[in-house]
Amino acid sequence: AGRITPALYILNADLQPVYVKPSSQRVAEYIDNDGVYRERPVTNQLPLRGKELFELGIIGRKTQQRFGVPQDIEWTITDLVYITQNRDLTSKPLLPVVVKT
Numbered sequence: 001a002g003r004i005t006p007a008l009y010i011l012n013a014d015l016q017p018v019y020v021k022p023s024s025q026r027v028a029e030y031i032d033n034d035g036v037y038r039e040r041p042v043t044n045q046l047p048l049r050g051k052e053l054f055e056l057g058i059i060g061r062k063t064q065q066r067f068g069v070p071q072d073i074e075w076t077i078t079d080l081v082y083i084t085q086n087r088d089l090t091s092k093p094l095l096p097v098v099v100k101t
Contacts, residue, residue, distance in 0.1 A: 015057035
């Protein structure tokens with residue numbers, strides 16, 4: 001719904017982060033084991049690290065190759081990465097300029 005600005009990670013061709021911006025999210029929304037909607041405070045505005053970030057990079061690359069255009073991918077991580085939805089990217093994202101040094 002656009003209420004949250006998520007963390008932003010830009011990966012290079014080797015799937016290494018070259019730009020990282022924390023999320024503005026202060027509350028996580030979830031459904032508990034009883035099916036009840038809950039909220040909890042978010043303490044980590046950079047939730048992804050190493051292996052998870054690399055795996056998402058591979059998924060993004062494979063999904064773009066499969067559909068032939070950049071994809072807007074929604075996912076969740078528990079013990080594995082689960083893709084919940086993807087669609088063609090309908091607008092050009094406003095990304096920062098990353099300067100190689």
